[in-house]
Amino acid sequence: MTVPATRKDLMIVNMGPHHPSMHGVLRLIVTLDGEDVINCEPVLGYLHRGMEKIAENRTIIQYLPYVTRWDYLATMFTEAITVNGPEQLGNIQVPKRASYIRAIMLELSRIASHLLWLGPFMADIGAQTPFFYIFRERELIYDLFEAVTGMRMMHNYFRIGGVAADLPHGWIDKCLDFCNYFLTVVAEYQKLITRNPIFLERVEGVGIIGGEEVINWGLSGPMLRASGIQWDLRKVDHYECYDEFDWEVQWQKEGDSLARYLVRINEMKESIKIIQQALEGIPGGPYENLEVRRFDRTKDSEWNDFEYRFISKKPSPTFELSKQELYVRVEAPKGELGIFLIGDQSIFPWRWKIRPPGFINLQILPQLVKRMKLADIMTILGSIDIIMGEVDR
Amino acid sequence: MKRNYKKAFFIFMDNQFIFKYSWKTTPKKWVHKMERSEHGNRSDTNTDYPFQLLCFLKLHTYTRVQVSIDICGVDHPSRKRRFEVVHNLLSTRYNSRIRVQTSADEVTRISPVVSPFPSAGRWEREVWDMSGVSSINHPDLRRISTDYGFEGHPLRKDLPLSGYVEVRYDDPEKRVVSEPIEMTQEFRYFDSASPWEQRSDG
Numbered sequence: 001m002t003v004p005a006t007r008k009d010l011m012i013v014n015m016g017p018h019h020p021s022m023h024g025v026l027r028l029i030v031t032l033d034g035e036d037v038i039n040c041e042p043v044l045g046y047l048h049r050g051m052e053k054i055a056e057n058r059t060i061i062q063y064l065p066y067v068t069r070w071d072y073l074a075t076m077f078t079e080a081i082t083v084n085g086p087e088q089l090g091n092i093q094v095p096k097r098a099s100y101i102r103a104i105m106l107e108l109s110r111i112a113s114h115l116l117w118l119g120p121f122m123a124d125i126g127a128q129t130p131f132f133y134i135f136r137e138r139e140l141i142y143d144l145f146e147a148v149t150g151m152r153m154m155h156n157y158f159r160i161g162g163v164a165a166d167l168p169h170g171w172i173d174k175c176l177d178f179c180n181y182f183l184t185v186v187a188e189y190q191k192l193i194t195r196n197p198i199f200l201e202r203v204e205g206v207g208i209i210g211g212e213e214v215i216n217w218g219l220s221g222p223m224l225r226a227s228g229i230q231w232d233l234r235k236v237d238h239y240e241c242y243d244e245f246d247w248e249v250q251w252q253k254e255g256d257s258l259a260r261y262l263v264r265i266n267e268m269k270e271s272i273k274i275i276q277q278a279l280e281g282i283p284g285g286p287y288e289n290l291e292v293r294r295f296d297r298t299k300d301s302e303w304n305d306f307e308y309r310f311i312s313k314k315p316s317p318t319f320e321l322s323k324q325e326l327y328v329r330v331e332a333p334k335g336e337l338g339i340f341l342i343g344d345q346s347i348f349p350w351r352w353k354i355r356p357p358g359f360i361n362l363q364i365l366p367q368l369v370k371r372m373k374l375a376d377i378m379t380i381l382g383s384i385d386i387i388m389g390e391v392d393r
Numbered sequence: 394m395k396r397n398y399k400k401a402f403f404i405f406m407d408n409q410f411i412f413k414y415s416w417k418t419t420p421k422k423w424v425h426k427m428e429r430s431e432h433g434n435r436s437d438t439n440t441d442y443p444f445q446l447l448c449f450l451k452l453h454t455y456t457r458v459q460v461s462i463d464i465c466g467v468d469h470p471s472r473k474r475r476f477e478v479v480h481n482l483l484s485t486r487y488n489s490r491i492r493v494q495t496s497a498d499e500v501t502r503i504s505p506v507v508s509p510f511p512s513a514g515r516w517e518r519e520v521w522d523m524s525g526v527s528s529i530n531h532p533d534l535r536r537i538s539t540d541y542g543f544e545g546h547p548l549r550k551d552l553p554l555s556g557y558v559e560v561r562y563d564d565p566e567k568r569v570v571s572e573p574i575e576m577t578q579e580f581r582y583f584d585s586a587s588p589w590e591q592r593s594d595g
Contacts, residue, residue, distance in 0.1 A: 048538040050554075052523075053547055057554055057582075215485060218460045218512035231485055325435070327463070327481050327490065340465055340481060353465040355481070360512050392538060 010038055015377075017046045023120070023381065024388025026362075032374060040369045040377060042362055047392035055352035060086055060160060060321075068154040070354065070390040074113035076105045077332040078390075079158040084239075085328045085341040086160050089321055097285040098162035099241045104175070104278045105148075105157065106240075106330075107271040111182070112141045113333035114264045121261070121382040122193065125202050130189065137185055140178055147171055162288030172279050179272045179279075186269055194265075203257045207368045207380040210255060217364050220357055221335030222263040223384065227255035233331035245277045257383035264385075267333075321349055334358055334385050354393050358386035435479075435492040443480065443495055444504040450482065450491070451509045458484040458491060461506065464516035466524030470550045474498045476526050480506065480513075497526050505531045523548040542571070555580070 015028040025046035031039040051070060055063055060082065067082045068075040080102060087094065094102075115138050119131040142152040147168055149155035157164050193199055209219070214227045224231050232249040234242045250266035252259035321343030329338040335357025344350040361384050369377050436446075450458040463481035474496040483490050497503055505528035506513045515537065521527050522536040525546035536543065540560070545552050558571040 045536070045538040045540070050547060053554055215459045216511055218462065218510065229485070236488055325479075325492070327492070329462075336462070338463060338481075340463055340479065342467060350469075351465070351467045353463065353467075353479075355463040359515060363512055363515055 023386060024391075026381075026386070026388055026391075028377070028381075030369075030374070030377065035373045035375075037369045037372050037374060037377060040366050042365055044359075044362075044388075044392055047388045049393065051393040052352055052354060056348055056350065059347045060349075064158070065154065065156050068156070070356065070393055071113075071332065071334065071337070071358075071387050072153065072389050073116045073387060074109045074333050075154060076102075076109035076157070077330055077337055079155070080106060081328060081330045081337055081339050083158040083160050084330065085326060085339050086321060086343075088328055089324055089326055089341070089343055090160075092161050094162055094240075095286045095288070096241070096283045097166075098287045100278050100282045101163050101167060101287060102158065103240050103242060103245075104275055104282075105145075105163075107275045107278075108141055108144065108175075110271050110333045111268050112138055114268050115141075117264060117333075117382075117385045118189070118261075121385075122199075124378040124382045125199065127193070127196075127199070130193065133185075133189070137182060140181075144171070144175055144178060147174070159288055162286070164288070166287045172282070176276065176279055179276050182272055183269070186265065186272075190265065194262075200258065202375075202379055203261065203383075206257045206372070206376050207383060208254065208256045209364065209368065213364075214255070218360050219335065219364065220360070221331070221333065221385075222260050222267065223335065223361055225249065225251040226259035226263045228253045233329060233336060237329070239330070241278075242274070244281070245274050247274050247277075257379055260383045260385075264333075320345065320347055329355075332357055334387065334390070335361055337390075354390070356390035356393065358384075358388070358391040362386050362391060435494055437494050437496075442504070443478075443493060444506055444509075446493060447480065447482070447506045448509050450493075456484065457486045458482045458489075460485060461510035461513050461516070462490070464506075464513055464520055466520040466526050466548065468524060468548060468550050472496070474501070476524055478503055478520060478526055499525060502527050502529045504529055507532060522546065525549065553580075 011032045013030045013032055015030060017025040017027045019026070027043040027046065029041045029043060030037060049069075051066060054066060058066070064079060064082060067078040070078045086092075115134040119134040122128075122130040145155055146152050148165070148171060149157040209217075209223065209227050211228045214224050214229060220231075228251065230249045230251045233239070235249055247270050250263050250270055252262050321341070323343055323345050325340070325342045327338055327340045329336050331337075336355070337357055338355035340351070340353040340355065341349055342351040365381060365384065368380050372380070447458075447461075450456045460483040461480060462483050463479075465479050465481075467477045467479060469475055469477065476497045476499075478495045478497060480493045480495075481490065482493065495503060503526060505517055507517065507528075514531075514533065517528050517531055518534060518537040521531075521534055522539055523546055527534060539547060545557070547556075555574060555576065557574060559574045560569050560571050
């Protein structure tokens with residue numbers, strides 16, 4: 001331990017579970033020597049709700065409303081992964097249209113999450129204005145979501161084999177309007193923020209993580225891509241229909257908070273590109289694979305055949321999970337969100353392990369804040385982009 | 394330079410390569426069973442060996458599994474060694490994933506994998522907190538998600554979903570107290586398995 005520069009003893013400060021910014025209930029026990037940080041210890045568990053144990057007693061369709069509460073700002077991703085697990089276990093094909101709708105919803109959700117990262121990040125640094133501006137766009141996204149799913153935030157939209165309801169008439173045009181508007185707004189944010197000298201002073205060179213360290217610590221998402229590693233699960237895993245769109249992985253080299261900011265802003269623009277391509281190319285067809293719950297299955301009937309019989313009123317969808325293990329993952333805006341699912345031959349899963357990106361990304365915080373000033377803790381914490389709902393589950 | 398390497402290797406190595414390669418090269422006492430399925434490859438090992446096996450997987454040139462994605466504990470009360478600790482791993486260089494599983498019972502301790510994978514620190518704390526499987530020489534083994542005075546390990550199958558204590562703020566004592574739980578309604582079990590034919594294949 002180095003000799004304290006200012007005083008004989010070190011001061012221990014508790015940045016308690018309640019925060020003015022939107023990180024959630026995270027407690028940081030910070031050891032300070034004057035303004036320099038010697039050590040910082042995050043204490044978690046204030047929002048632990050037992051999501052994993054609840055999952056062992058609920059069927060998938062009963063569990064879907066719970067999952068949006070893990071990462072409550074990017075809710076479509078949690079639903080997508082809850083539904084992808086059983087789909088892969090049961091080898092269920094998702095119809096093309098449903099896949100496109102899912103991709104559009106996921107990218108909208110990604111934009112929403114990055115917006116609500118940007119606001120509190122800037123508010124932590126000291127700029128209050130973007131915090132209000134992002135809600136303007138987020139309200140537009142909420143309106144779009146409400147038109148489709150019925151709920152602004154905690155949509156219960158994804159189902160095994162597709163989505164719960166089709167897009168309403170006129171939604172595509174509204175969404176295209178939103179995309180065009182959003183590009184102008186992102187340009188506005190960039191004008192306000194990116195070359196702002198105060199912002200650059202606070203953010204440039206703060207919290208640098210090298211490429212090797214990033215992999216060692218298992219970080220993912222924008223933190224990984226800001227340190228020079230072009231790893232994006234949408235490209236690597238070829239899931240949903242992302243291969244059909246023309247988009248690039250956004251990455252930067254420096255690994256400091258500015259790089260993470262730039263990666264997220266560019267990801268928002270890239271998401272708009274994907275949404276525009278998806279909206280223009282969306283095929284017709286069914287929006288849900290009702291095969292999953294049809295009655296009276298004769299072995300050879302085809303999807304669109306007249307002999308194919310299913311009850312038009314949707315029966316209670318019960319889906320038996322076969323006795324296998326599976327790790328399914330998705331590229332959430334915060335990182336790699338994963339579910340390790342062990343099925344029992346029953347409707348309840350035997351083990352549902354949630355791998356939250358925030359939990360892992362937060363581990364690097366004590367190392368990053370050593371020898372930084374007290375004010376840099378909030379910058380670094382903001383640039384890691386955690387949300388306690390998923391960290392604690 | 395580093396990025397060119399990755400692109401080249403994405404072409405020839407595939408998901409099965411790490412699996413087959415590590416089966417052939419690791420000493421047999423480390424890995425006693427390997428299983429391959431379309432949903433992921435797993436290898437089973439003994440409780441003393443996760444550290445060695447994971448170090449091998451991390452450092453060896455042809456496996457290079459550098460990222461520990463997830464460590465979780467699974468409880469199978471019907472087995473003699475009831476817990477299973479699963480390490481999910483990822484190799485970004487070869488784009489492959491592999492799972493390493495160990496069986497333990499309540500008193501066996503597992504070797505920690507914190508030194509090759511620093512991100513495992515919190516995962517092992519969580520495995521300890523939730524299932525009660527501890528690691529030898531772990532640098533910091535405390536509870537992570539449960540409450541400060543919590544007794545028991547929540548993800549074991551014998552702890553009921555509602556737990557044993559409930560907390561409330563007690564006005565005379567001016568603090569939060571824990572009391573044994575009071576269930577005003579019996580546990581609702583929705584067995585929604587349909588009497589019709591189930592979809593169960595895969």
